[in-house]
Amino acid sequence: MRIDVITIFPDYLNPLREALLGKAIERERISVGVHDLRDWTHDVHRAVDDSPYGGGPGMVMKPDVWGEALDEVCGVQDATPRLVVPTPAGRPFEQKTAVRWSQDPWLVFACGRYEGIDQRVIDDAATRMSVEEVSIGDYVLVGGEVAALTMIEAVVRLLPGVLGNPLSAEQDSFSDGLLEGPCYTRPEVWRDRPVPDVLRSGNHAAIARWRRDQALERTYHRRPELLAALPEGDLDKADRKQ
């Protein structure tokens, strides 16, 4: 997978070179390009924003600068990326989004700042490629970079050979529509708190049942809407006793 990020703060994307993501680059599971939007400015001030039409607070990112940047970054012959535009006004980014995007050969992230990017940039790009305006949650950051890092990590960890144990991704929270239950490791007792007996029983069926029950209970208490959204038949009789 190829990933490009366009931003006015390239150093914000340095975490892409660290840890799991850095290893994915070293192992050539992904290739990453980070581009400074100001490289496509032509004025002495390298301006990327201007006042909003219609008035209002803040500034809007200029379409001419973004247009040239996207033309160059996305304009590779015989290939078309999915353009991702982080925005609080976007569709929710979910695990299923990460799964879907993990099948893509090329993602480009357009990281806005200020009040956002002139809408005409998105509308113009959508005539040439798939464009998704996406939110990582119902809160507002200062720019799209942290959202892009979040989404990139959620996608890249799903790629073959990135996680040490592929089962980790398959048993994630949300992978079966439920939140993951609690996890434990040594010591067996810590500050007078023992590990649940079932987890030390060696009875794999009982352990699987316990884990499923814990996931159902946690989901019921923390995210009941996820239970309601489960496909018909996903809950078996044993689940319904919860």
Ligand SMILES: OB(O)c1ccc2cc[nH]c2c1
């Ligand atoms: O909260 B967010 O995901 C987000 C994304 C992009 C921009 C651009 C300016 N503020 C932003 C916030």
